[in-house]
Amino acid sequence: MTLEYALKQNGIDPKNDVDIDTSVAFAAMSGAFIGGQGDFVALFEDSVKE
Helix, strand or coil: CHHHHHHHHCCCCCCCCCCCCCCCCHHHHHHHHHCCCCCCCCCCCCCCCC
């Protein structure tokens, strides 16, 4: 949703101007990105406990 908001704020129609793939499971997103699927991925930082 954040990506779609940012696109709209910059004059890009998320439904017609870009292809947003929501079929990748969250746990597999980093691997899919590293493997070349997509140009952008939104991930959370690892939480570090000290």
